[in-house]
Amino acid sequence: MRGNNLALGKAGELRVASELLLRGYEVFLTITDTGVDLILGNGKRLQVKTARVNRLSKTNPNGYVFSLKAWCKEGTPRKVQQFTDVDYLICWAVEDNAFFIIPTSYIRGKYAINIHPDSKKSQFVAFKNNWEIL
Secondary structure (H helix, E strand, O other): OOOHHHHHHHHHHHHHHOOOOOOOOOOOEEEOOOOOOHHHHHHHEEEEEEEEEOOOOOOOOOEEEEEEEEEOOOOOOEOOOOOOOOOOOEEEEEOOEEEEEHHHHHOOOEEEEEEEOOOOOOOOOEEEOOOOOO
Protein backbone atom coordinates (compact mmCIF):
# COMPACT_ATOMS: atom_id res chain seq x y z
CA MET A 1 0.00 0.00 0.00
CA ARG A 2 2.82 2.42 0.81
CA GLY A 3 4.09 2.10 -2.77
CA ASN A 4 0.71 3.31 -4.04
CA ASN A 5 0.85 6.21 -1.58
CA LEU A 6 4.31 7.18 -2.80
CA ALA A 7 3.12 7.15 -6.42
CA LEU A 8 0.05 9.20 -5.50
CA GLY A 9 2.23 11.66 -3.61
CA LYS A 10 4.64 12.09 -6.52
CA ALA A 11 1.72 12.54 -8.92
CA GLY A 12 0.40 15.28 -6.61
CA GLU A 13 3.74 17.10 -6.54
CA LEU A 14 3.95 17.08 -10.32
CA ARG A 15 0.28 18.06 -10.73
CA VAL A 16 0.69 21.05 -8.40
CA ALA A 17 3.96 22.05 -10.11
CA SER A 18 2.17 21.94 -13.46
CA GLU A 19 -0.72 24.06 -12.14
CA LEU A 20 1.74 26.63 -10.77
CA LEU A 21 3.71 26.79 -14.03
CA LEU A 22 0.50 27.34 -16.00
CA ARG A 23 -0.34 30.21 -13.64
CA GLY A 24 3.02 31.90 -14.30
CA TYR A 25 4.89 30.90 -11.12
CA GLU A 26 8.55 29.93 -11.25
CA VAL A 27 8.73 26.45 -9.65
CA PHE A 28 11.65 24.37 -8.43
CA LEU A 29 11.33 20.68 -7.52
CA THR A 30 13.35 19.38 -4.58
CA ILE A 31 15.30 16.15 -4.80
CA THR A 32 15.19 15.05 -1.18
CA ASP A 33 11.95 14.27 0.62
CA THR A 34 12.50 16.30 3.79
CA GLY A 35 9.21 18.18 3.94
CA VAL A 36 9.59 20.83 1.27
CA ASP A 37 8.35 19.48 -2.07
CA LEU A 38 8.39 22.65 -4.19
CA ILE A 39 10.04 26.05 -3.91
CA LEU A 40 8.68 29.07 -5.73
CA GLY A 41 10.85 31.72 -7.32
CA ASN A 42 9.67 34.15 -4.62
CA GLY A 43 11.14 31.84 -1.95
CA LYS A 44 7.88 30.35 -0.66
CA ARG A 45 8.30 26.71 0.39
CA LEU A 46 5.47 24.29 -0.32
CA GLN A 47 4.53 20.82 0.77
CA VAL A 48 2.01 18.90 -1.29
CA LYS A 49 -0.46 16.36 0.09
CA THR A 50 -2.67 14.30 -2.20
CA ALA A 51 -5.76 12.29 -1.31
CA ARG A 52 -8.44 10.30 -3.04
CA VAL A 53 -12.06 10.56 -1.94
CA ASN A 54 -12.86 8.64 1.25
CA ARG A 55 -16.20 7.00 0.46
CA LEU A 56 -16.15 4.79 3.57
CA SER A 57 -16.07 7.64 6.09
CA LYS A 58 -19.20 8.02 8.21
CA THR A 59 -18.31 11.56 9.34
CA ASN A 60 -17.00 12.90 6.02
CA PRO A 61 -18.56 10.89 3.14
CA ASN A 62 -17.20 11.88 -0.25
CA GLY A 63 -14.59 13.95 1.56
CA TYR A 64 -10.83 13.73 1.78
CA VAL A 65 -8.48 12.99 4.65
CA PHE A 66 -4.99 14.45 4.40
CA SER A 67 -2.59 12.87 6.89
CA LEU A 68 -0.10 15.27 8.43
CA LYS A 69 1.94 12.60 10.19
CA ALA A 70 5.58 12.45 9.20
CA TRP A 71 7.09 9.24 7.85
CA CYS A 72 9.50 7.54 10.23
CA LYS A 73 11.51 4.36 10.55
CA GLU A 74 9.50 1.16 10.82
CA GLY A 75 8.71 0.28 14.41
CA THR A 76 8.76 3.85 15.73
CA PRO A 77 5.64 5.97 16.24
CA ARG A 78 4.79 8.55 13.61
CA LYS A 79 4.92 12.14 14.80
CA VAL A 80 3.00 15.22 13.77
CA GLN A 81 4.84 17.34 11.23
CA GLN A 82 5.80 20.70 12.67
CA PHE A 83 5.98 22.50 9.31
CA THR A 84 8.78 24.73 10.60
CA ASP A 85 10.45 24.81 7.18
CA VAL A 86 7.27 24.96 5.06
CA ASP A 87 5.20 28.08 4.33
CA TYR A 88 2.15 26.54 2.65
CA LEU A 89 0.52 23.15 2.44
CA ILE A 90 -1.23 22.45 -0.85
CA CYS A 91 -3.81 19.67 -0.64
CA TRP A 92 -5.02 18.22 -3.92
CA ALA A 93 -8.42 16.50 -3.74
CA VAL A 94 -8.02 14.24 -6.76
CA GLU A 95 -11.59 13.32 -7.77
CA ASP A 96 -12.81 16.92 -7.37
CA ASN A 97 -9.62 18.36 -8.89
CA ALA A 98 -9.69 20.96 -6.12
CA PHE A 99 -6.63 22.49 -4.52
CA PHE A 100 -6.48 23.92 -1.01
CA ILE A 101 -3.58 26.32 -0.51
CA ILE A 102 -3.29 26.53 3.29
CA PRO A 103 -0.76 28.56 5.29
CA THR A 104 0.97 26.15 7.65
CA SER A 105 0.11 28.36 10.64
CA TYR A 106 -3.48 27.05 10.29
CA ILE A 107 -2.56 23.39 10.58
CA ARG A 108 0.40 23.12 12.97
CA GLY A 109 -0.17 20.45 15.62
CA LYS A 110 -2.86 18.57 13.68
CA TYR A 111 -2.56 14.86 12.83
CA ALA A 112 -4.85 15.15 9.81
CA ILE A 113 -7.27 17.50 8.13
CA ASN A 114 -10.63 16.50 6.72
CA ILE A 115 -11.90 18.43 3.74
CA HIS A 116 -15.16 18.19 1.85
CA PRO A 117 -14.65 20.35 -1.25
CA ASP A 118 -18.32 21.36 -1.54
CA SER A 119 -18.85 22.26 2.12
CA LYS A 120 -19.49 25.93 2.80
CA LYS A 121 -18.93 25.27 6.52
CA SER A 122 -15.37 23.97 6.16
CA GLN A 123 -12.67 26.01 7.86
CA PHE A 124 -10.64 25.53 4.68
CA VAL A 125 -13.22 26.84 2.17
CA ALA A 126 -11.40 30.19 1.91
CA PHE A 127 -8.29 28.36 0.69
CA LYS A 128 -9.97 26.40 -2.11
CA ASN A 129 -8.19 27.17 -5.40
CA ASN A 130 -6.84 30.37 -3.82
CA TRP A 131 -3.59 30.50 -5.80
CA GLU A 132 -3.29 34.26 -5.28
CA ILE A 133 -2.33 33.63 -1.62
CA LEU A 134 1.10 32.54 -2.86
